[in-house]
């Protein structure tokens with residue numbers, strides 16, 4: 001089958017982990033009533049996005065949140081891209097990690113955010129993930145019966161090389177659990193999703209947490225899905241909710257055949273300069 005249905009859940013993250021898991025469950029249950037194939041959650045969906053929280057909320061692989069998502073995937077026979085959570089390893093290192101589960105609840109991918117979000121914009125957003133997080137080192141893709149997907153987390157999406165590596169590994173859609181903010185969101189969010197989609201001739205999907213103006217980090221929201229032609233298929237506002245979008249992979253092939261960008265690349269030239 002060349003098409004599938006994807007639910008993008010823009011949920012609010014509170015300080016109570018169990019409440020966050022229950023919110024995710026409520027939306028996953030609702031989306032699954034509409035027979036979706038895959039559900040996506042936002043970045044740090046079980047922990048308020050704040051560096052001091054990451055060590056407190058961090059879980060080892062196979063921890064409570066992991067099992068919770070795996071059980072939900074199995075129950076609904078659906079793929080779950082588990083946004084991201086703070087993951088700790090046995091050495092005490094903490095990562096911003098996204099797990100993907102298949103329809104049987106088996107883990108089929110794991111992405112540790114590779115570019116840590118350290119920014120300081122004058123009069124705007126400051127954040128320093130490296131205060132408490134370590135960076136991952138892998139380019140992540142995973143296979144489904146529909147297509148190969150690329151997966152990265154939020155700030156990772158600003159680095160076109162990473163998306164291109166996913167596409168070189170076969171990705172026809174790129175999924176980004178995210179939480180942009182009120183400084184960079186209005187300026188760059190939409191254009192990044194359009195640019196990466198057009199450059200790579202892929203679907204790009206950004207799943208954000210909803211906006212909570214009382215939080216220390218205020219999320220932009222605006223979860224989005226863009227087609228390989230650069231058309232916005234869905235875009236939310238800042239509020240909690242979800243959308244379901246159809247991904248048609250024959251459309252990716254059509255665009256790539258008609259405008260064969262990827263095969264027109266002059267790799268002989270580029271390699272000399274990189």
Ligand SMILES: NC(=O)CCC(=O)C(=O)O
Pocket residue numbers: 043117153154155156158178179180181184185188
């Ligand atoms: N959580 C993040 O990585 C935020 C990235 C972001 O806001 C950006 O502008 O990039």
